[in-house]
Structure formats: C-alpha cells, structure tokens
Amino acid sequence: MNRRRIISWAVAFLALVACNEAGRLIAAGLHLPVPGTVIGLLILLAALLVMRRVPTPLREMTVFLLAHLNLFYVPAGVGVMAYLALVRQDLWPIIVALFLSTFLATLAAGLAFHWTAKFVRDDESGT
Template identity: 40%
Template sequence: MPLALFILVGCELLGEIIRTTCHLPVPGPVVGMFLLAGALGLRTRLTGTRTPPAPLKPAAETLIANMGLLFVPAGVGLIAQFGLIRQQWLPISVALLGSTILSLGVTGLVMHHLLRRNPPPSISPTAATAQGQAPTPVVPRPDQRPAA
C-alpha cells in the first residue's frame, strides 16, 4: 500500500511539475492522472496484461471505498461561498447545464465511433445456448490473441 500511494502521489507531483514548467491551464493532478493512465496503457501494450499492478489495486479500492470523504471539502467550499452562489445562480446554472449536455454529446459520439470500429459480439455463447440458439464462435481480436 505505501508503494501504491507513493506511485499515485508521485504521478500527481510530476503532473504539477509539468504544469508549472509548461504553463498549462490544467491542474497538476489532472496531468498526473493522464501520466498514470498513459503508463498503465504502455504497460498493457508491453506485457499484454490488462489487470492493474498488484500494489495499485488495494490502494485504488480503498480510495474508492472512502470517496465520499473526499467530497467534504468541496461541500464546505460551497457552503462558505453560498452568498456568491446565490448572486450568480443563473450563470452557474447555465454553465452546469451546458457542460452536462456537451459532455453527454461528446461521450455519445466517442462511443458511437468506438463501437463502429470495434463492434461487440452480438450474443454470448452461454446466452445463445440458454435461448436455444446455436452459439456463434467468438473470434478474439488480433490484440487479444495469446502470443505463440
């Protein structure tokens, strides 16, 4: 667990260093998150394993289990700035609604293009057998085939 926390904090620190050095308009922890995702993606390509590294899994599960506590500072900030929020409720509401609609639209387009490029199998062999149909063979994609 300490190694995993060191990796997570190290990625956050590296992201903050990159943000400061390159004058990026993105928070350092977000840059660090992309660095960690890139490192995990590179690890998947090199080793072929899609499971997370052993030290990261318990740390991630612990953080996810206690995620509610991580929202307490944001809630306190909202209460502390309630007067400003009351004055600026319309622009805040428009921004929230607009960003939500934009996020849903972009997510839908990305999923549409990803599913068009990589369609899922129509029905699983066990579900086909349960429905009285002959199971169709599932052929793994080239990147999922075991190495010879």
C-alpha cells in the same frame, strides 16, 4: 494490520502522489494546457503497462481510496457552504451554465461517437 502491510500501503500511496506531482511539474514546466493530474495518470498508466501488472499494495490502496471517495467531496461542500450567499446571488447563472455545459458535453460525445462509428463502418467495408 501488520507493520509490513502499512509500509507497503504507504509506499503505494507515495507512488500515487509521486505520479501526480510529476505530472503537475511537467504540465507547469512545459506550459501544457493539460491538467497535471491527467499527465500523472498517464505516467502511472505507462508504468503499469511496463510492469504488465498492478502490484498488490497499489491495488489495495486504490480500492481503499475509491471506497472512501465521498470523503474527497467534503472540502468542496464546505466551500459551497462558506460562499452560500454568493452562490444564492448567482444561482440562475450557475444553473444555466450547468445545464448548458451538460447539454453541450452530451452533444459532443454523441457526435464523436457518431463520427467514430461512421469511420469504423467505412473502414470495415473498405477491407
């Protein structure tokens, strides 16, 4: 890998970090109930829409990060292992919460799709 490519990847990574940090600062500064990472992604999306393209170094960096996404789960796995006794003690409430939240999220997504489909169907028949 040549020096120019390494520098372009570093700049692309810094752009991703800058969007993330800008979103975090906006969310904290305005006391928004939205995570800063979501706002950072919206900032990145707006920038890409304005540019009307994805720069090659940014595309390469994101492909690299997505290819190695499993490494981002290592800290969470270490945290679970560190608190294994606590997890074991509260295993049933954790399992119930996981299944209940999954069921409610699936139900909410289904209802949202149903209402959206009904709205679109009504809108199409009215035109």
